[in-house]
Amino acid sequence: MSIYSELADIISSRIEKGYYSIGQRLPSLRLFSKENDVSLGTAQRAYTLLEEKGLIEPKSRSGYYVRKNTNISHCYKTVDFPQEPVEVPKWDDILDLTFPPPSSNLIQLGRGLPNIEVQTLKPLLTSLSRSWVKPDLSALYYDEIKGLYKLREQISRLLIDSETQVAPEEIIITPGCHAALSIAIRSICTTGDVVVTDSPCFHGILNSLQNIGAKVIEVSSSKNQGMSLEALELALEQWPVKAILVTPNCNNPLGYIMPEDKKKDLYLLARKFDVAIIEDDIYGDLAYKYPRPRTIKSYDIDGRVLLCSSFSKTLAPGLRVGWIVPGRYLEKASYNKYSSALFLSAAPQKAIVNFIEAGFYLTHVKRMRNLYARNLAVVKQWVELSFPEDVVISEPQGGYMLWIELPKKVSVTKLNEELINEGIQISTGRIFSVSDKYNNCIRINFGARLSPRIKNAIYRIGNSIKNQLL
Amino acid sequence: MSIYSELADIISSRIEKGYYSIGQRLPSLRLFSKENDVSLGTAQRAYTLLEEKGLIEPKSRSGYYVRKNTNISHCYKTVDFPQEPVEVPKWDDILDLTFPPPSSNLIQLGRGLPNIEVQTLKPLLTSLSRSWVKPDLSALYYDEIKGLYKLREQISRLLIDSETQVAPEEIIITPGCHAALSIAIRSICTTGDVVVTDSPCFHGILNSLQNIGAKVIEVSSSKNQGMSLEALELALEQWPVKAILVTPNCNNPLGYIMPEDKKKDLYLLARKFDVAIIEDDIYGDLAYKYPRPRTIKSYDIDGRVLLCSSFSKTLAPGLRVGWIVPGRYLEKASYNKYSSALFLSAAPQKAIVNFIEAGFYLTHVKRMRNLYARNLAVVKQWVELSFPEDVVISEPQGGYMLWIELPKKVSVTKLNEELINEGIQISTGRIFSVSDKYNNCIRINFGARLSPRIKNAIYRIGNSIKNQLL
Numbered sequence A, B: 001m002s003i004y005s006e007l008a009d010i011i012s013s014r015i016e017k018g019y020y021s022i023g024q025r026l027p028s029l030r031l032f033s034k035e036n037d038v039s040l041g042t043a044q045r046a047y048t049l050l051e052e053k054g055l056i057e058p059k060s061r062s063g064y065y066v067r068k069n070t071n072i073s074h075c076y077k078t079v080d081f082p083q084e085p086v087e088v089p090k091w092d093d094i095l096d097l098t099f100p101p102p103s104s105n106l107i108q109l110g111r112g113l114p115n116i117e118v119q120t121l122k123p124l125l126t127s128l129s130r131s132w133v134k135p136d137l138s139a140l141y142y143d144e145i146k147g148l149y150k151l152r153e154q155i156s157r158l159l160i161d162s163e164t165q166v167a168p169e170e171i172i173i174t175p176g177c178h179a180a181l182s183i184a185i186r187s188i189c190t191t192g193d194v195v196v197t198d199s200p201c202f203h204g205i206l207n208s209l210q211n212i213g214a215k216v217i218e219v220s221s222s223k224n225q226g227m228s229l230e231a232l233e234l235a236l237e238q239w240p241v242k243a244i245l246v247t248p249n250c251n252n253p254l255g256y257i258m259p260e261d262k263k264k265d266l267y268l269l270a271r272k273f274d275v276a277i278i279e280d281d282i283y284g285d286l287a288y289k290y291p292r293p294r295t296i297k298s299y300d301i302d303g304r305v306l307l308c309s310s311f312s313k314t315l316a317p318g319l320r321v322g323w324i325v326p327g328r329y330l331e332k333a334s335y336n337k338y339s340s341a342l343f344l345s346a347a348p349q350k351a352i353v354n355f356i357e358a359g360f361y362l363t364h365v366k367r368m369r370n371l372y373a374r375n376l377a378v379v380k381q382w383v384e385l386s387f388p389e390d391v392v393i394s395e396p397q398g399g400y401m402l403w404i405e406l407p408k409k410v411s412v413t414k415l416n417e418e419l420i421n422e423g424i425q426i427s428t429g430r431i432f433s434v435s436d437k438y439n440n441c442i443r444i445n446f447g448a449r450l451s452p453r454i455k456n457a458i459y460r461i462g463n464s465i466k467n468q469l470l
Ligand SMILES: Cc1ncc(COP(=O)(O)O)c(C=O)c1O
Pocket: A112, A175, A176, A177, A178, A179, A202, A204, A247, A252, A280, A282, A309, A310, A311, A312, A313, A317, A321, A322
């Protein structure tokens, strides 16, 4: 391999690992040639090669920059490994951010709310109403500890779609996916234990880790491929990691689906270092492409994967019905469900059983998949038209979240305050990390039925950002 | 004071503290006179005085015994103070005991199930069905973090009955009382912290303490008056206690209501030693006498009492709606609710609001109060007629639990196995303690509509016990 192509490789891997982030200026040719002890000509050749590969671009008179739409996977921010495990800070404002005071006027682009106003959900409402009708009043009693057996049977059937084969006996029903994650975490970790999370990471996971006093190593995810396995391996080599927390399918907030070979490799890494994997599949059924992607659990042959999910995103969060497939931690998980008081009512479980048995679930999910894919196209266009040019927009492959990286100059805190006053709720990037990595990012939700009101809100967000850049 | 009455006082205080338990033989007159260096005549006079006070009784040719129905409060078993704080063991069988596999034939005398087949509950079922009807689909969304405001308003109103004055803003809705307790514990304690519980104690509390790794000092309760404050004070003097967990009203399992002056004194002790009180009032509205007793919270002037309760016993456990009034720990409690994923659906909350607003709640609770008081009289008679004579039966002042202390010879484990085979579920005493204090006790529930089948079951329990004593 020639020297210049070796140098090009180094840079491209640095871009991939996030040492050089999107839009960042590369070292000048002069500095680069000096640092690497090569001629200016060789340096130039390396940069030209990278330009040809579409990774960097020259800007007149100011040098080379990392391109926005590189087709290699790209980490969002420089990660310095070895990173120290850190305690999860207690956000002061997370509760306000995630649970704003109820107001009918608020345009909720912040929380992960699905569209519940579609026809295909109607039979569920009927079922829900009927679950309180005599003579079967069992819904008024305490539920079984592992949840309604019939529901576990149906979930076992649905899981086959993701090539995950588990018996109803291996499934525990939980009051939502957050509860499932909390049970999983408690089944593996205790105060002071080190865990790896993908980054950015759903804030509920970070909170549950904070609650038990676990320490976190964040491993950056690329926008198309998910967690960097190189960085993960480094972390596993250096720290006594107990569990890896990942959301590989239709990730919240990035929207990627981890390629299947990467999922397999992740599982093999976990085996090699003998750590557990806590997998969040809550958006998995909402992948735009059918058949839906596999779970990491589907590669699991020794029970180290704890699969967590719920009907909150596919049906409705108000049902509070989710599940965990805890693998070899089955007994611990049911004990933790009990001692954390994570019980649920039998009524919504019964209604969901009826809904699935009658074939309504698959119809509904198909409907939602298509609807969200269409919404994505529209909302993305609105953002592209109204936001400054140099924002980086995620490329979701499922679900209904858009992650937008704003120019560093923008204060998202100020933006958020302005928007709240205008009755627009977004999610700020900072709640997706225990460090200050995503302070210039926002997440917006395109689950709801699109309307001029939402279009207007997105344009107002774009304007606020542009105003800050004036 | 004369010597013999001094001696009598010492013995009576020992009986009260549980050094001498019910039915236990006192030292012989000869031994007693020798130990205390008094004449046989003085010893005899002390015993005669205790006999006149109704505390002990002579049995021909075998000496004096502690009487069953002494009217002083009586602890169930010898407590050796200073007791070391102990870790809560993980019961292997608790999940089987508390959550038996569902079977329609099982006679459930074990779990704390209320009667849900009464007419006065019907409007609630209607409301529940209606909560899923358009156009208001808010029940399908995520709930507010502190729960439905309207429900908090209604609970605030209901609490006035127990002279507890708190604003809706001070109340957080939880998915049941166990969840409220779990939030309370997490808001005060962390791994290794020492807490005091009443003893016997609801096993859910012990499990939640186990879950966070707290250490427990059990303070024995008398069957009529609750936790011994002398023993409590000793414990507070000797250990760095963080919280006192008590169920002062219609205690589970003993059924007592702590006298009001004792509640006040308990609160003052907590202030003196600056510890928090976690008060479980789940059965408080089911006190047989009206108006219902006060909460300890009602004496709280500095926010150190965390009041926990739910509608599980007054309405139905399947609703999964409870609350916590966390006093000065309000922020911590709402944070812990979130990070423990203890969310709930809005639907049952709305239904309960309608039920209370329409005045149905008070009617229903009145009905249940009277029903359970009547059930108690009947079931107690069945037990007295079918059990061996020397069992000690609790004297509940509310709720629907009967606690029965069996002769030491009886193996409750064996009894339980036999009963399970016969399709009868009871609660064994051992799950109400972290030590082996109540291995000869059982708890049976008289919440359900009484029937020949239940009568028959109680007689079968009595027979099994008698057979073991043959
Ligand atoms: C990735 C992810 N996991 C879990 C949850 C929590 O789901 P649930 O509402 O079922 O508890 C969410 C919801 O926001 C989520 O986005």
